[in-house]
Amino acid sequence: MLTSTHLLRRRRFLPLFVTQLFNAFNDNLYKTTMVLFVVYAVYNDESTEAAFSGLASGLFILPFFLLSALAGQLADMRDKARIIRTVKLCEIGLMTIGAAGLYMAWQGILVQSVAIPLLLLALFLTGVQSTFLGPIKYAILPQHLKQDEVLAGTGLVEAGTYIAILAGTILAGPLAVEHTGWAAMGIIVIACIGYLVSRQVPAAPPMGEVEKLDWHILRASVKLVRDTMHNAEVYYAILAISFFWTIGAVLFIQFPPLAKNTIMASPEVASLFLVVFSIGVAIGSVAINTLLKGRVSARYSPVSVIVMGAFVVAFYVVAKLWEADQPQSLLGVGAFLAWPMATVLLGCLLGIAIAGGMFVVPLYAFLTTRVAPHKASRTIAANNIVNSGAMVAGSLVAMAMSAIGIPITEQVLLCAAMCLVSAWLGKRLVAAENEAADLAATMRI
Structure with missing residues (x-):
């Protein structure tokens, strides 16, 4: 905790932390407002709502799959701080497109033919922006922080991201249906503030030999993943992170329609679900750093994701009980909290998120500490390619289950099954970590 407080007072960390904070806040203000508005004010069918939620998630994730190789190359071969400033400047333009879509949809102007396509275009461009920032926000840390500060910095970035999401x-x-115009204005203002803060991030020039960029997206992606996955620790960390974010993607697709059609909750309560999830991940991100005392290790990851899966099953059971005694009209926050088992439902969500945060944060630290510093960005980019492919697959599975009529509540069990796979991968990572430590000890002798 002292290390974390120390970092927040340093220019080598604070501007990056605040820039990421504003970026995550704006992304989620826009995405959540857009999805809740469409689910609650445009469509009135569970399968259509789930399909739109899945489409939105897929469009946001797709750029990670297509462009991460280029983003990783740029981050390792150009000044990372300069890339951050360029991307944040572009955010002002893409949020203007999103604001136009939100305002038109709110006013009922060409909703299906123009407004929703504009909303989805802006969401795709937001994914492009995050693709180019993704390799930097973790890979820049070993460049600006001391070795014993990297885990604390990673935890702070992860916790800060989820506080911003929160x-x-x-x-x-509250803005999603009644006051969408304010959200449209706000996302532009926040993009401008984020750009101004990003100008304070210290320079982070390339740390290795500057190589020629490969603009062939497919070839560069395949080469990047192949070159990265030969390290056993990095290999299992990437696979485990991928399954974790696939679980997260499926849960986030399910939340809005589940809140509306099963829990019978208002947009404010749907927002509350995501808030509790974000708080939990932030708590887990900080807690795991305290447990590990700054050491990068996956030893708590397998048990963390098993606990996460148990809470997913508990959430499913509570949702089924809720479904059996369902309200007749949408509940506001107060009415929801007064409903039987509401506290248990939120407790399950919180447990899922805390365990998830404890699982994933050390894995990101592996990606930046188990490779040469000049390859850190490309390692994060390779991780993003595999993550996004897995998340798109998860989104397609969720959309397919909705299309064939599997109720949203039953789909939650898919996440519990994926937790078992993540636990196995976490166990394999711990074994690889121990083997690497034994080898290093042998070489010292």
Whole structure:
């Protein structure tokens, strides 16, 4: 905790932390407002709502799959701080497109033919922006921080990201239907502030030999993943992270329609679900750093994801009990909290998120500490390619289950099954970690 407080007072960390905070806040204010508005104000069918939620998630994730190789090359071969400033400047333009879509949809102007396509275009461009920032926010840390500060910095970035998601999600709930115009204005203002803060990030020039960029997206992606996965620790960390975010993607697809059609909750309550999830991941991100005392290790990851799966099953059971005694009209926050088992439902969500945060944060630290510093960005980019492919697959599975009529509540069990796979991968990572430590000890002798 002292290390974390120390970092927040340093220019080598604070501007990056705040820039990422504003970026995550704005992304989620926009995404959550857009999805809740469409689910609650445009469509009125569970399968259509789930399909739109899945389409939105897929469009946001797709750029990670297509462009991460280029993003990783740029981050390792150009000044990372300069890339951050360029991307944040572009955010002002893409949020203007999103604001136009939100305002038109709110006013009922060409909703299906123009407004929704504009919303989805802006969401795709937001994914492009995050693709180019993704390799930097973790890979820049070993460049600006001491070795014993990297895990604390990674935990702070992860916790800060989820605090920002929390704030954006809280604000999106009340703005989503009644005051969407304010959200449209806000995302442009926040993009401008984020750009100004990004100008304070210290320079982070390339640390190795500057190589020629490979603009062939498919070839570069295949080469990047192949070159990265030969390290056993990195290999299992990437696979485990991929399954974790696939679980997260499926849960986030399910939340809005599940909240509306099973829990019978208002947009504010749907927003509350995402808020609780974000708080939990932030708590887990900080807690695991305290447990590990700054050491990068996956030893708590297998048990963390098993606990996460148990909470997913508990959430499913509570949702089924809720379905059996369902309200007749949408519940506001107060009415929801007064409903039997509401506290248990939120407790299950919180448990899922805390365990998830404890599982994933050390894995990101592996990606930046188990490779040469000049390859850190490309390692994160390779991780993003595999993650996004897995998340798109998860989104397609969720959409397919909705299309064939599997109820949203039953789909939650898919996440519990994926937790078992993540636990196995976490166990394999711990074994690889121990083997690497034994080898290093032998070489010292």
